[in-house]
Amino acid sequence: MEKFKKVTSRPAPLNSANVDTDQIIPKQFLKRIERTGFGQFLFFDWRFNDDGSENQKFILNKANFKKSEILLARDNFGCGSSREHAPWALRDYGFKVIISSSFADILYNNCFKNCILPIVLDEEKLEYLFESTIKHDDYELVVNLNDESIVDNKNFNYNFNIDPFRKKFLLEGLDDIALTLEHEEKIIAYENANN
């Protein structure tokens, strides 16, 4: 897997709670048998009008946020199905960091397998980021996983917490199957004891 690097970007504010995986990537795009090319379908029903044109009201279609690599989201982001097509679409579109007050478990877990860093922030701090990125055209966040920091170009500086095991995976881009197979003797012993 790709290694996670420092991200500098103006964050895109997606102001909805309970954004579910059916919104992130609608089911008609789950039929592909590849892992790639899902970015074009991200938030499809929100991004595009019925005639295929871009929905100019949708936040990711606003010129200021088109190239954002950081997504701000509300409570329970990514609830719903286990489809890894959701993080595939988010990453392929260009998002490397998602900041929310809470995530659904499976999506949270799936992000780490796809070089996306999900960060949980309390509502007050999240609100500050939402307001700042809407208010200031020059607004920018720097997310550094190495020192677990989020810093903006105003006066916000916060250290987030992340599980050290997951951090190592992202930073080193590890293949977790290879890592697991380092414990193969224990797996065999378990199988022998339980057959």
Added chain:
Amino acid sequence: MKPKTLFEKIWEKHVVHEEQGKPSLLYIDLHLVHEVTSPQAFEGLRENSRKVRRTDLTFATMDHNVPTIDRHNISDPISAQQIETLEKNCSEFNVELFNLASPYQGIVHVIGPEQGLTKPGSTIVCGDSHTSTHGAFGALAFGIGTSEVEHVLSTQCLWQEKPKTFEIKVQGKRPKGVTAKDIILSIIGKIGTAGATGHIVEYTGNTIKSLSMEQRMTICNMSIEGGARAGMISPDQITFDYLKDKPRIKNLKNFPSLIKEWQNLATEEGARFDKSISMDASEISPQVSWGTSPGMVSGIDSKVPNPKDIEDPVKRKSIEDALEYMGLKADTNIEDIKIDTVFIGSCTNSRIEDLIAASKVIKGNKVSSQVNAIVVPGSQIVKYQAEKLGLDRIFKEAGFDWRESGCSMCLAMNPDKLSPGERCASTSNRNFEGRQGKGGRTHLVSPTMAAAAAINGKFTDIRSFDIDLGDY
């Protein structure tokens, strides 16, 4: 010794490797596979010259894309490709497949228990969030992403952080017409869609213990809609009686000793949960969802909420957005909402008891002329059982379509979908925007409430029907 929960016992028995401060490596006893979340996992195995480690613990079926009218002629070429890909992968990697020609094909969470693959005390995963269904048997069962599908195929293990535990105790007598579906919808309405995030829920209490296995599956199935990693119920005599004649269990020579083992799984008196709530079943009324998230539910005897009454701005906006999408006005009586479509099916409510109960409501009535109604049995076995009982005739005479098994309109990956603005009373599990088709409007209900809505063309209180639904 400290009393333990069901979850703790299963967890401890399956740890292959653990280190302080790191996730544990858990052994997986059963891996179920379907066509949508597996192709990239098999591709990953091929790219790295890896094999399926335990073909004897891995089973596959196709359910999400399957047409329910002519299942052998799949008109969508991409769906057909996904189904063919599963056939090819199972044959190449030597995985047992219940394919479209099999009399045992069906929704993966219906056929696991039906075949007796689902066992108490086991760890079960599938690339599907409704894997929580299998927790009804006292198993630790949860959905995983495709990278983890590949990981389990290759190693039969999974890295897991130990979740917290959450007891939801339901006590008291269920009023007539209040089903397992109404209990779980009402639980989600109470705790919210993120209420159990990071937790494994165990459902306890005399109401839960009185439920049949199929009803318990309905409850555990929707644990994920409350945000839970998994849902489970301690196994008991009802569990063992259900399992004893299932194909993959009945010939096991060690069945008596297995039962003894399973009897020791139940959560012990005095065991501690990280969090507990209790509910009174006698206060629950038949539920109808009115919004675009499964926590947005009300009793049939109440109204669509008014966003003006909500103080929290994020919640208020969610309700405003939901009502706009659903085309509903605040303060509308639920019983005044007219519907266009009825869908009886999905891994939540497509088993034989669901179809029997719905058919009792339907018998002797006609589907409203304004309504299109379909029944999609959960598996070919359920379909066969229902036809043996003559339920297909009852549904067809009333004006329902009687279909082949599959996930169908629950997520509309096959041709069964809603048109924009179409309003559906659905026995499925998710009412997200576009879930049943772009612009479609989903109301989650029980099978008997769906049947009543089909007849009257609008939501109707099932308690006003003079029929005997037995213990359903």
